[in-house]
Amino acid sequence: EADIYQTPRYLVIGTGKKITLECSQTMGHDKMYWYQQDPGMELHLIHYSYGVNSTEKGDLSSESTVSRIRTEHFPLTLESARPSHTSQYLCASSEPTQPRETQYFGPGTRLLVL
Amino acid sequence: GIQVEQSPPDLILQEGANSTLRCNFSDSVNNLQWFHQNPWGQLINLFYIPSGTKQNGRLSATTVATERYSLLYISSSQTTDSGVYFCAVEQRSNYQLIWGAGTKLIIKP
Secondary structure, eight states: OOOEEEEOSEEEEOTTOOEEEEEEESSOOSEEEEEEEOTTSOEEEEEEESSTTOOEEOSSOOSOEEOOSBTTBOOEEESSOOGGGOEEEEEEEEOOOSSSOOOEEOOOEEEEEO | OOOEEEEOSEEEEETTOOEEEEEEESSOEEEEEEEEEOTTOOEEEEEEOSSEEEEETTEEEEEEGGGTEEEEEEOSOOGGGOEEEEEEEEETTTOOEEEOOOEEEEEEO
16 A cells, blocks of 8 residues: 555635645655646646655646655645646655556645635 | 547446446557546556556456557446546656546446
Protein backbone atom coordinates (compact mmCIF):
# COMPACT_ATOMS: atom_id res chain seq x y z
CA GLU A 1 0.00 0.00 0.00
CA ALA A 2 1.16 3.49 -0.85
CA ASP A 3 1.66 5.92 2.02
CA ILE A 4 1.01 9.32 0.54
CA TYR A 5 -1.08 11.90 2.32
CA GLN A 6 -2.75 15.14 1.39
CA THR A 7 -4.27 17.81 3.59
CA PRO A 8 -6.74 19.31 3.67
CA ARG A 9 -9.09 16.92 1.89
CA TYR A 10 -11.62 19.69 1.29
CA LEU A 11 -11.15 23.45 1.32
CA VAL A 12 -13.62 26.26 0.72
CA ILE A 13 -11.98 29.65 0.64
CA GLY A 14 -12.65 33.20 -0.53
CA THR A 15 -11.07 34.93 -3.50
CA GLY A 16 -7.69 36.52 -2.83
CA LYS A 17 -6.65 34.23 0.01
CA LYS A 18 -3.28 32.51 0.10
CA ILE A 19 -3.49 28.74 0.47
CA THR A 20 -1.03 25.88 0.77
CA LEU A 21 -1.96 22.31 -0.09
CA GLU A 22 0.15 19.78 1.76
CA CYS A 23 1.49 16.52 0.38
CA SER A 24 3.75 14.09 2.14
CA GLN A 25 4.92 10.55 1.49
CA THR A 26 6.70 8.07 3.72
CA MET A 27 8.08 5.81 1.00
CA GLY A 28 11.30 7.75 0.42
CA HIS A 29 10.40 8.37 -3.22
CA ASP A 30 12.52 10.89 -5.08
CA LYS A 31 9.93 11.85 -7.67
CA MET A 32 6.77 13.74 -6.76
CA TYR A 33 4.02 15.29 -8.85
CA TRP A 34 1.03 17.62 -8.62
CA TYR A 35 -1.92 17.13 -10.95
CA GLN A 36 -5.05 19.20 -11.44
CA GLN A 37 -8.25 17.38 -12.30
CA ASP A 38 -11.68 18.80 -12.99
CA PRO A 39 -14.55 16.42 -12.09
CA GLY A 40 -14.68 13.42 -14.39
CA MET A 41 -11.92 14.77 -16.62
CA GLU A 42 -8.35 13.84 -17.40
CA LEU A 43 -5.43 14.72 -15.14
CA HIS A 44 -3.10 17.57 -16.06
CA LEU A 45 0.43 17.76 -14.69
CA ILE A 46 1.13 21.18 -13.15
CA HIS A 47 4.38 20.59 -11.21
CA TYR A 48 6.90 17.85 -10.61
CA SER A 49 10.12 17.27 -8.74
CA TYR A 50 12.96 14.81 -9.23
CA GLY A 51 14.25 15.28 -5.70
CA VAL A 52 15.22 17.80 -3.05
CA ASN A 53 15.65 21.34 -4.44
CA SER A 54 14.32 20.22 -7.84
CA THR A 55 11.04 21.65 -9.15
CA GLU A 56 9.70 21.84 -12.69
CA LYS A 57 6.53 23.12 -14.32
CA GLY A 58 4.29 20.62 -16.04
CA ASP A 59 2.28 20.81 -19.22
CA LEU A 60 -0.61 22.82 -17.77
CA SER A 61 0.09 26.44 -17.01
CA SER A 62 -0.58 27.13 -13.36
CA GLU A 63 -0.36 30.15 -11.09
CA SER A 64 0.70 27.92 -8.22
CA THR A 65 4.22 27.37 -6.92
CA VAL A 66 5.86 24.39 -5.23
CA SER A 67 8.89 23.70 -3.08
CA ARG A 68 10.88 20.57 -2.25
CA ILE A 69 13.02 21.15 0.80
CA ARG A 70 12.63 17.64 2.15
CA THR A 71 12.26 14.37 0.25
CA GLU A 72 8.97 13.50 1.90
CA HIS A 73 7.25 16.87 1.55
CA PHE A 74 6.00 18.66 -1.61
CA PRO A 75 3.61 21.52 -0.77
CA LEU A 76 1.73 23.53 -3.40
CA THR A 77 0.93 27.20 -2.80
CA LEU A 78 -1.55 29.58 -4.39
CA GLU A 79 -0.65 33.17 -3.47
CA SER A 80 -4.08 34.58 -4.38
CA ALA A 81 -6.89 32.11 -4.93
CA ARG A 82 -9.44 32.74 -7.68
CA PRO A 83 -12.66 30.92 -8.65
CA SER A 84 -10.84 29.55 -11.73
CA HIS A 85 -8.62 27.58 -9.31
CA THR A 86 -11.60 25.52 -8.19
CA SER A 87 -10.67 21.92 -8.94
CA GLN A 88 -9.28 18.74 -7.42
CA TYR A 89 -5.53 18.63 -6.80
CA LEU A 90 -3.82 15.25 -6.73
CA CYS A 91 -0.34 14.58 -5.43
CA ALA A 92 1.64 11.53 -6.52
CA SER A 93 5.07 10.02 -5.98
CA SER A 94 7.14 7.37 -7.72
CA GLU A 95 10.42 5.54 -7.53
CA PRO A 96 12.04 3.94 -10.55
CA THR A 97 11.74 0.19 -10.30
CA GLN A 98 12.10 -2.71 -12.65
CA PRO A 99 10.03 -2.44 -14.74
CA ARG A 100 9.66 1.31 -14.91
CA GLU A 101 8.08 3.46 -12.24
CA THR A 102 4.53 3.35 -11.00
CA GLN A 103 2.92 6.48 -9.63
CA TYR A 104 1.15 6.29 -6.27
CA PHE A 105 -1.55 8.87 -5.62
CA GLY A 106 -2.79 10.64 -2.53
CA PRO A 107 -6.51 11.00 -1.83
CA GLY A 108 -6.65 14.50 -3.33
CA THR A 109 -7.70 17.95 -2.15
CA ARG A 110 -10.98 19.32 -3.44
CA LEU A 111 -10.69 23.11 -3.60
CA LEU A 112 -13.62 25.51 -3.98
CA VAL A 113 -12.84 29.20 -4.32
CA LEU A 114 -15.81 31.49 -3.86
CA GLY B 1 2.41 16.11 -28.11
CA ILE B 2 0.91 12.68 -27.83
CA GLN B 3 -2.86 12.33 -28.03
CA VAL B 4 -4.53 9.69 -25.87
CA GLU B 5 -8.10 8.69 -26.67
CA GLN B 6 -10.24 6.39 -24.59
CA SER B 7 -13.47 4.71 -25.55
CA PRO B 8 -16.24 4.46 -24.73
CA PRO B 9 -16.53 7.63 -22.63
CA ASP B 10 -19.34 6.13 -20.58
CA LEU B 11 -20.44 2.56 -19.95
CA ILE B 12 -23.35 1.28 -17.89
CA LEU B 13 -23.54 -2.44 -17.23
CA GLN B 14 -25.39 -4.90 -15.08
CA GLU B 15 -23.47 -6.73 -12.37
CA GLY B 16 -21.87 -9.88 -13.76
CA ALA B 17 -21.33 -8.50 -17.27
CA ASN B 18 -17.97 -8.35 -19.04
CA SER B 19 -16.52 -5.20 -20.59
CA THR B 20 -13.65 -4.02 -22.78
CA LEU B 21 -12.19 -0.53 -22.52
CA ARG B 22 -9.91 0.83 -25.20
CA CYS B 23 -7.02 3.28 -25.22
CA ASN B 24 -5.49 4.61 -28.46
CA PHE B 25 -2.34 6.73 -28.53
CA SER B 26 -0.90 8.72 -31.39
CA ASP B 27 2.85 8.06 -31.08
CA SER B 28 5.40 5.65 -29.69
CA VAL B 29 5.61 5.68 -25.91
CA ASN B 30 7.91 4.41 -23.18
CA ASN B 31 5.13 2.74 -21.27
CA LEU B 32 1.41 2.65 -20.65
CA GLN B 33 -0.49 2.41 -17.40
CA TRP B 34 -4.12 1.80 -16.49
CA PHE B 35 -5.60 3.44 -13.40
CA HIS B 36 -8.92 3.19 -11.59
CA GLN B 37 -10.38 6.25 -9.85
CA ASN B 38 -13.11 5.30 -7.39
CA PRO B 39 -16.17 7.46 -6.75
CA TRP B 40 -14.34 9.12 -3.84
CA GLY B 41 -11.51 10.27 -6.09
CA GLN B 42 -8.74 7.85 -5.08
CA LEU B 43 -6.54 6.76 -7.98
CA ILE B 44 -5.07 3.27 -7.97
CA ASN B 45 -2.61 1.86 -10.47
CA LEU B 46 -4.01 -1.29 -12.07
CA PHE B 47 -1.42 -2.25 -14.66
CA TYR B 48 1.94 -1.15 -15.90
CA ILE B 49 1.86 -2.60 -19.40
CA PRO B 50 4.10 -1.19 -22.16
CA SER B 51 3.43 -4.32 -24.24
CA GLY B 52 1.96 -7.77 -23.99
CA THR B 53 -0.75 -9.10 -21.71
CA LYS B 54 -1.12 -9.11 -17.94
CA GLN B 55 -3.83 -10.47 -15.68
CA ASN B 56 -4.81 -9.65 -12.12
CA GLY B 57 -7.90 -11.48 -10.91
CA ARG B 58 -10.92 -10.42 -12.94
CA LEU B 59 -8.95 -7.73 -14.73
CA SER B 60 -6.57 -8.16 -17.60
CA ALA B 61 -4.88 -5.78 -20.02
CA THR B 62 -3.26 -6.10 -23.42
CA THR B 63 -1.08 -3.52 -25.14
CA VAL B 64 -0.13 -3.77 -28.82
CA ALA B 65 2.59 -1.13 -28.96
CA THR B 66 3.18 -1.47 -32.71
CA GLU B 67 -0.47 -0.60 -33.36
CA ARG B 68 -0.64 2.00 -30.58
CA TYR B 69 -3.53 0.73 -28.54
CA SER B 70 -4.29 -0.99 -25.28
CA LEU B 71 -7.34 -2.84 -24.01
CA LEU B 72 -8.55 -3.34 -20.45
CA TYR B 73 -10.87 -6.28 -19.84
CA ILE B 74 -13.14 -6.54 -16.83
CA SER B 75 -14.91 -9.85 -16.34
CA SER B 76 -17.84 -10.64 -14.05
CA SER B 77 -18.25 -6.98 -13.11
CA GLN B 78 -19.05 -6.02 -9.52
CA THR B 79 -20.53 -2.78 -8.22
CA THR B 80 -17.16 -1.97 -6.66
CA ASP B 81 -15.71 -1.80 -10.18
CA SER B 82 -17.62 1.44 -10.73
CA GLY B 83 -15.58 4.57 -11.25
CA VAL B 84 -13.44 6.08 -13.95
CA TYR B 85 -10.73 4.09 -15.74
CA PHE B 86 -7.81 6.12 -17.06
CA CYS B 87 -5.10 5.20 -19.49
CA ALA B 88 -1.82 7.15 -19.21
CA VAL B 89 1.19 6.94 -21.49
CA GLU B 90 4.74 8.08 -20.84
CA GLN B 91 6.13 10.38 -23.51
CA ARG B 92 9.52 9.42 -24.89
CA SER B 93 10.61 13.08 -25.11
CA ASN B 94 10.31 14.03 -21.43
CA TYR B 95 9.06 10.91 -19.58
CA GLN B 96 5.88 12.71 -18.46
CA LEU B 97 2.57 10.90 -18.24
CA ILE B 98 -0.14 12.02 -20.66
CA TRP B 99 -3.62 11.02 -19.57
CA GLY B 100 -6.70 10.04 -21.51
CA ALA B 101 -10.09 11.51 -20.64
CA GLY B 102 -11.18 8.26 -19.01
CA THR B 103 -14.05 5.81 -19.31
CA LYS B 104 -16.74 6.25 -16.69
CA LEU B 105 -18.05 2.83 -15.72
CA ILE B 106 -21.24 2.30 -13.74
CA ILE B 107 -22.10 -1.22 -12.59
CA LYS B 108 -25.70 -1.63 -11.53
CA PRO B 109 -26.67 -4.28 -8.97
